[in-house]
Amino acid sequence: MRTADGLSVRQEKILRYIEEFFSKHGYWPAIRDIQSDLKISSTSVVAYNLKALQDKGKINRQGKVSRGITLPTSMSPTLIGPTHRVPLLGTITAGQPLPDPEQVDLASAEKVEVPQDLASADKLKGVYALKVRGQSMIDALIDDGDIVLVRRQETANNGDMVAAMLVEENSVTLKKFYQEGSRIRLQPANRTMQPIYTTSENVRIQGRVVGVLRSLF
């Protein structure tokens, strides 16, 4: 079985692993790193596939040099140090169901780079990204197409901007959270839109918005 690039499944995995390893450690993996983490039985298998990857131009190698695997610049996201990346889990709208973050394979999800200036690595634990559809949060300075960073948490304070799941409707939406006695008000940040009132049983907080990225290109 082959992927679109003409790479075998294993090669694809190795390629991803190399990229991730560098992001995490800041230096390149040794053959044995790849072998053990990917649970490949022998170093020679890795060597074999590395050669294949090299032939296909997916990686560069310096013969005989330890940890001399590098990615062509076009492929390497950020060649400097450990970068901060969070999984982009999908799109959040005012009515679409969103895959439950708990159940998504985080390793395979698309990643979004997060500027270091926005957050240090330890603050990004449990943070994922969602692309925003719709303008329900326009007054909170979040527009259609923006990417929001959401930190997973199950509770929220009044006024927090949260990704909340409505259990009955089986949908997830981006709103401001207000507990008003026994009921919950989910308030869009848009004057033209009405809040949602519901019971606390029907609401499951998925996370709180902690950052926003927007491209105007």
Add this chain to the structure above:
Amino acid sequence: MRTADGLSVRQEKILRYIEEFFSKHGYWPAIRDIQSDLKISSTSVVAYNLKALQDKGKINRQGKVSRGITLPTSMSPTLIGPTHRVPLLGTITAGQPLPDPEQVDLASAEKVEVPQDLASADKLKGVYALKVRGQSMIDALIDDGDIVLVRRQETANNGDMVAAMLVEENSVTLKKFYQEGSRIRLQPANRTMQPIYTTSENVRIQGRVVGVLRSLF
């Protein structure tokens, strides 16, 4: 003899060498690389100085790992290739002068990482970052503390959000640009604030806003 950083001459050289080696090869040098290229007589001398550098926080090391020297991200301004970083030139407000981008030493300026998802490397040519002070652009979804990415350009179309310099006032401000006959209207995106009317001679466009980053942490 010591340099300003409290590093010995040799340590300074080693540090430079590591940086240069990485930009050249894409992977980190081994102790023996440093030794031979810097014509140091023994590997232990290199090890000795590396330890000193580590103690001073100038490098990170991964014990026992080949080529496991890395530079802290804060130290490596632009190590290699398209790293998607733009200089952070300062703060833009509604009245403060801003250093002229042309004349700032870009190499030495603070850098902001730009997520790949916001822009590819070639789109970032001539782009710099500014931290926003004040809420004059609140209706354009830009708040106090946000970082805006600005692409240098001298002209603008109506409705573009630009960093504009008012020559007489010698100040730079973030506004929406409208040419109205022979006069220029610089419109804050904030209902409570008044536009600035001036002549086209008095306005020098410095760049157009192409992206926004915001941290809610």
Add this chain to the structure above:
DNA sequence: ATAGCTGGCAAACACTTGTGCTGTCAAGTG
């Protein structure tokens, strides 16, 4: 079938590379 590929496995081998001594030497320091 038979030969020729591809992908995988295991073990051994040899080079690469970090580390750990053991010294030397000059410049303090009491």
Add this chain to the structure above:
DNA sequence: CACTTGACAGCACAAGTGTTTGCCAGCTAT
């Protein structure tokens, strides 16, 4: 002067790592 400390040398060991060599199983085209 004896003692300490910083900086440097030389060398050898022990990991860390890439490479090589055989061997095997499943396919595919001849």
